[in-house]
Amino acid sequence: ILNVEQSPQSLHVQEGDSTNFTCSFPSSNFYALHWYRWETAKSPEALFVMTLNGDEKKKGRISATLNTKEGYSYLYIKGSQPEDSATYLCAFPNAGNNRKLIWGLGTSLAVNP
């Protein structure tokens, strides 16, 4: 059974702090790893799709790295702002045409002004 784990489960930081979270996933039969950002009452928003070992992607103050050999990805937020408060989810697609997503529990981030 494929399992995706995320840590920490929740995080409270002050505005301006930098923070990071971890996603671990099965390292065998790797295809891709997705990061999503989900604010309450809104659609989960795709942040990154990562496919290559050693990949590093960046979107503004948010970046992510990928290690497929050891099965983990880090998401970094530099200089957190209150609008970064959300749940950050990682998901692992199965390798077939279907590409259903297997999800972690998410990291709930609260940024205090």
Next chain:
Amino acid sequence: EPEVTQTPSHQVTQMGQEVILRCVPISNHLYFYWYRQILGQKVEFLVSFYNNEISEKSEIFDDQFSVERPDGSNFTLKIRSTKLEDSAMYFCATRSDFGTSVGKNIQYFGAGTRLSVL
């Protein structure tokens, strides 16, 4: 920007009643999914739909569940006889099969329907 639309945003129903959750996918997308998240648990896959048929379903997706695309646009999830444990947030997602290897992997989500079974 194109988006996935789900209705209703919140549905309250009595145990044993039928509910239909609706999704309007992004127009040129070919793959459709339903996921759900029970409060405090991981998001879990229910079913995927491609070329007008189910391509994969999970163990959760039993005979009480069905999906269809009745008019070529709306994509619906029906629960025939709801149970208390069906209370969850239900998400529709769609995916194209065009573009870059990264782009065609992205699943676009609706804002969800919160189903409360009393």
